[in-house]
Amino acid sequence: MSSHAATLIPSHQREVSRVAIRCVASYQAELIEPMTEALREFDLPIRGKTVLLKPNFVGPDPQNQINTHPAVVAAARECFLRLGAERVLLGDGPALERDTEAIVESMHLREYIGTLSECFVDLNLDAPRRTALRTNASPLKQLYFPETVLGADLVVSMPRMKTHHWAGVTLSLKNMFGVVPGNCYGWPKNILHWAGITRALLDINSTVRPGFAIVDGIIGMEGNGPTQGTPKQCGVLVLGDDPVAVDSTCARIMGLLPERIDYLAQAGLMLGHVKEEKIQQIGETIARVQTPFEVLRDFRKLKAPGAGFGN
Amino acid sequence: MPSTPEHVAFRGQVCLPMLTIAQNSDGGWGYQQGKQSATEPTAWALLALSSHADSREFSPVISRGKDWLRAAQLPDHSWPAFAKFSEGCWLTSLACLALHQLKDSPDAVAAGAKWLCNEWPAEGKLWRRWLLRMIAPRNRVRQNVALRGWSWTPGTSSWVEPTACTLILLHQLFSGAFPSDAERRRKLAEAMLYDRMCPGGGWNSGNAEVYGVAGQPLIGPTVWALIALQKYRERAENQSGLKWLLSTQEQIEGPGSLALAHICFQAYGIEAPSILPALRHAYEQNRFMGNILVAAACTLALDAPAGWLSWEGGR
Numbered sequence: 001m002s003s004h005a006a007t008l009i010p011s012h013q014r015e016v017s018r019v020a021i022r023c024v025a026s027y028q029a030e031l032i033e034p035m036t037e038a039l040r041e042f043d044l045p046i047r048g049k050t051v052l053l054k055p056n057f058v059g060p061d062p063q064n065q066i067n068t069h070p071a072v073v074a075a076a077r078e079c080f081l082r083l084g085a086e087r088v089l090l091g092d093g094p095a096l097e098r099d100t101e102a103i104v105e106s107m108h109l110r111e112y113i114g115t116l117s118e119c120f121v122d123l124n125l126d127a128p129r130r131t132a133l134r135t136n137a138s139p140l141k142q143l144y145f146p147e148t149v150l151g152a153d154l155v156v157s158m159p160r161m162k163t164h165h166w167a168g169v170t171l172s173l174k175n176m177f178g179v180v181p182g183n184c185y186g187w188p189k190n191i192l193h194w195a196g197i198t199r200a201l202l203d204i205n206s207t208v209r210p211g212f213a214i215v216d217g218i219i220g221m222e223g224n225g226p227t228q229g230t231p232k233q234c235g236v237l238v239l240g241d242d243p244v245a246v247d248s249t250c251a252r253i254m255g256l257l258p259e260r261i262d263y264l265a266q267a268g269l270m271l272g273h274v275k276e277e278k279i280q281q282i283g284e285t286i287a288r289v290q291t292p293f294e295v296l297r298d299f300r301k302l303k304a305p306g307a308g309f310g311n
Numbered sequence: 312m313p314s315t316p317e318h319v320a321f322r323g324q325v326c327l328p329m330l331t332i333a334q335n336s337d338g339g340w341g342y343q344q345g346k347q348s349a350t351e352p353t354a355w356a357l358l359a360l361s362s363h364a365d366s367r368e369f370s371p372v373i374s375r376g377k378d379w380l381r382a383a384q385l386p387d388h389s390w391p392a393f394a395k396f397s398e399g400c401w402l403t404s405l406a407c408l409a410l411h412q413l414k415d416s417p418d419a420v421a422a423g424a425k426w427l428c429n430e431w432p433a434e435g436k437l438w439r440r441w442l443l444r445m446i447a448p449r450n451r452v453r454q455n456v457a458l459r460g461w462s463w464t465p466g467t468s469s470w471v472e473p474t475a476c477t478l479i480l481l482h483q484l485f486s487g488a489f490p491s492d493a494e495r496r497r498k499l500a501e502a503m504l505y506d507r508m509c510p511g512g513g514w515n516s517g518n519a520e521v522y523g524v525a526g527q528p529l530i531g532p533t534v535w536a537l538i539a540l541q542k543y544r545e546r547a548e549n550q551s552g553l554k555w556l557l558s559t560q561e562q563i564e565g566p567g568s569l570a571l572a573h574i575c576f577q578a579y580g581i582e583a584p585s586i587l588p589a590l591r592h593a594y595e596q597n598r599f600m601g602n603i604l605v606a607a608a609c610t611l612a613l614d615a616p617a618g619w620l621s622w623e624g625g626r
Contacts, residue, residue, distance in 0.1 A: 102530075105593075183392060186473070
């Protein structure tokens with residue numbers, strides 16, 4: 001079940017995807033039970049396997065407003081262990097802040113998951129392995145990826161639900177920028193910007209496609225994300241084994257049209273489903289939890305009709 | 312700022328053993344113990360070990376490290392991130408700094424510096440500037456792309472840290488008497504660093520302002536920019552950067568950032584509170600996450616100010 005053996009299937013040949021939406025009022029609420037219950041819906045073959053959770057750790061975050069909340073990360077780790085995974089690692093390679101220890105300490109990650117050395121991998125410092133890209137959307141052709149990512153049986157992308165000042169939104173596909181190692185490409189990984197964010201995202205996700213996505217939408221971020229926006233209470237966790245469908249569902253919850261988000265629309269051709277009729281919702285409906293997010297002026301075109309305009 | 316016996320003890324019992332134990336059999340260092348050798352941790356380990364007052368104690372370790380670093384230089388005289396890579400990058404400046412500090416391989420260092428002076432980032436090309444003016448929203452990023460420094464990897468944009476590292480190298484190599492090609496790059500790069508400064512003081516990786524919102528400074532880029540620009544220490548920009556760094560140091564959670572900030576204060580001759588209690592605490596909690604760069608930075612911060620971090624005209 002290597003997450004890297006993702007099959008590129010045209011959308012019209014791909015089976016309907018399922019996405020679970022769970023309401024969670026706050027980070028103090030019970031997270032493990034609803035998350036385990038949702039995960040069981042997908043019957044992931046993880047017994048005895050190594051799972052890598054890939055949260056989104058952007059920078060020091062003492063208020064826990066920017067990064068994937070440590071309570072969600074810790075709950076996911078516990079869930080995968082309960083479901084039989086042999087090892088559950090956490091790893092990220094922040095794009096701008098080189099001091100990963102400062103980031104995880106600022107957000108008190110150790111208090112949620114225990115000793116970091118036992119389970120946390122700084123993907124920016126991991127040994128890299130050159131990997132041919134499975135698609136040629138960008139001119140990159142190959143990239144170095146961390147051994148920990150390539151060696152995991154299942155990569156779980158765990159972003160926070162946020163708007164993004166370059167890409168429109170940052171969700172589970174965009175979160176995969178963090179698996180590209182800084183020790184090869186710098187801080188930020190500027191080679192990806194030069195290759196084109198949309199195209200690089202497609203190549204990365206086709207090559208090291210996350211096999212599962214859990215989006216922390218309990219409190220998201222709107223406006224000038226990913227770091228300088230405004231916290232937005234949304235009260236959801238969104239989960240699924242098709243990261244494109246998960247991100248499309250999140251976009252709809254945020255009051256945005258996923259078809260107009262460039263990289264999502266492109267990903268919908270080969271990597272997963274964008275169209276609403278191809279996504280079966282489990283748990284809550286989008287309509288019940290929809291919470292329109294403010295967007296920067298340049299991204300007003302992403303707004304769904306009736307969702308209101310951002311700043 | 313003299314080292315106290317406690318500083319010496321922590322350095323000798325924690326930092327230096329962490330470095331020496333982690334040296335690979337090929338002579339290089341990986342980012343963490345047991346990982347494949349790479350240019351950056353090897354250069355940092357060498358700078359830390361050679362700056363230590365009793366560096367002769369580590370002669371065999373340093374000698375093997377130098378061998379690895381020399382062998383890693385590519386035929387075009389640049390250094391790659393890892394020995395097996397075929398393309399050079401920003402780490403050419405750090406490798407040259409380490410060898411220069413060790414008074415080793417002057418020809419290789421000179422050739423590396425030449426490569427850096429000929430290596431231009433991509434953003435300043437005329438067609439690119441025209442394209443940006445045509446398609447980019449006016450307030451997306453505030454920066455003067457005509458001011459160029461150095462990029463992380465060839466063919467990409469200038470960023471603060473690689474620019475600052477190369478400036479530090481050039482100051483070390485030429486001591487104020489810059490050859491014309493280096494002088495041109497120095498002027499442009501210094502102007503670029505000031506252009507990229509965050510409006511409230513300090514630097515982040517290089518985005519001073521995005522969509523009209525002031526960028527938030529980070530410790531690492533601020534430290535490197537301030538060290539690279541120490542010749543202008545009285546300038547208001549330097550002073551506001553220092554002020555931000557001083558105001559932030561108590562909230563710094565990572566030992567690597569803490570050590571870097573301290574190194575910067577040393578370069579500017581600023582008395583700052585001891586970082587030893589915080590480093591000790593961080594080590595007890597996470598063992599520096601096994602990060603060789605952190606062990607090296609702590610070694611440097613707990614020692615007397617290292618010569619390669621300051622130069623004539625900077626003090």
